[in-house]
Amino acid sequence: MTPRLTSTAGLPPLLACLGLLALWELAARVFQISGLPPAHEALRQLPALLADREALFNIADSVRRMAIGFGLALLLAVPVGLLMGRSRLIAAFFNPLLMIIYPVPKAALMPIIMLWLGVGDASKTLVIFLGVSLPVIYHSYQGARAVEEKMLWSAAAMGMRPLQRLVRIVLPAALPEVFVGIRTGLVLALITMVTSEMIARQAGVGNILFNSLDMALYDTVYAMIVIIGGLGFILDLLFERLRAWLVAWAEPVHQIAVGTS
Amino acid sequence: MIAIEGLSKSFETARRSSHTALADISLNVAAGEFVSILGPSGCGKSTLLYIVGGFVPPTEGTVAVNGKPVTGPGPDRGPVFQEFALFPWKTVLGNVMYGLLERGMARSKAEERARALIGLVHLKGYEHFYPKELSGGMKQRVAIARTLAYGPSILLMDEPFGALDAHTRTGLQNELLDIWERDRKTVLFVTHSVEEAVFLSDRVVVLTRSPGRIKQTVAIGLSRPRRRAQLLVDRRYQTLVVDIERLMDAPEEAP
């Protein structure tokens, strides 16, 4: 990446953000709704929120749950998806299950899960886990299915056993597609993190957000939304960096967001 | 060395009846023999190599290598696929070393050997390129080097020079003959080029249009080592090429 490229590549996203803020500020001034404070008032809350130990603790708590749910989901979903892609039997077993679970909004399961596991970490982590698992399974499955058979044959001719081939040929060959699923999973992890905390209020980003909403602290509400958005942006940016580094060898699957390629 | 007996292969096609790709192939290839397979597109040449490689089971018949029935792939039979099938996450060097490391060779030794083979296929300087950064012909050469690297005693080559320009092609034909003269590997070589088959082979097997049967086997009695420049003006070479071309064009007798 040349220095010239980095300095101009950051410009369009910056302009987009500024444009959005300007629109928000304008809308707030024009419509004068109490539920829509002007952008500058919400943004003024940001330093206070980010300096507040309590708020920081809640953000960290949310991120911790998200990381655990996300990590566990990857540990399960990638192997399941890859196995499905290479074995018709395994695919025939899992496919109907996934078809049933896929369209259900995971947050809608939250009240039921809370009956089993309570309002604590376990329920929220499980919902995040479910939200992340499905796209990762799906894309791992597609990626594994598309692996060129002759690649596996070449490895077999070198004496590689089937299970080894799954780890050392299918996994790397499917990796670009797996990463597409993981990126979707990352966004869903963030969404399910917030909604789970909205339903099971106890701690976390969603808890602050919705408690502030109840107390009509609208500038805090919007400041929290900005923080969540920023969190998503940073996580996605870090993930794209990791991906670009790990699968630099691959033909591009999709063009990555402007400026990060 | 390779004993193919009464081999047939049918595929269950998604729509309707089964489709016969190969019918009643019997062929013996001696150790150190170079046999080419010629035939129209879709007659089952690739399928025949896959069955000998152990990648695809036959519908009928048997294949034995050194007296042992083939039940799966093994490092004694090295395939070079029409589609290259390189590992895209590995560099040229990584691809060529792969089989050596897989066979348990120490890394430094494997790298040394891989570099020698990369030189042999004229890819010096491209060691750290990824497959996506190579042309079709270059990929093909990496695929050849990758298979030669781990030293299979039988080579199963499926149009390995198909994607090459005429100059590189003749260059690699000479390299292949040199390698073959040196270690006398057994080679089953699929090609579309009659000249190439005659130039390289001890025997040429001509298959019929689908379903592929053996139409005729032609012994190539030209002396070795062969030099291209001499062969091109050799009457016997010219006659063989013309005869085989006629044979391929000849209408097929009813089975």
Ligand SMILES: Nc1ncnc2c1ncn2[C@@H]1O[C@H](COP(=O)(O)OP(=O)(O)OP(=O)(O)O)[C@@H](O)[C@H]1O
């Ligand atoms: N997996 C498969 N399923 C169904 N039919 C197949 C399959 N593989 C090959 N065939 C059929 O078998 C026949 C022989 O195919 P094969 O690839 O062996 O031909 P080929 O002689 O190598 O052709 P080419 O010279 O074009 O490479 C074809 O008619 C093809 O349609």
Ligand SMILES: [Mg+2]
């Ligand atoms: Mg073929």
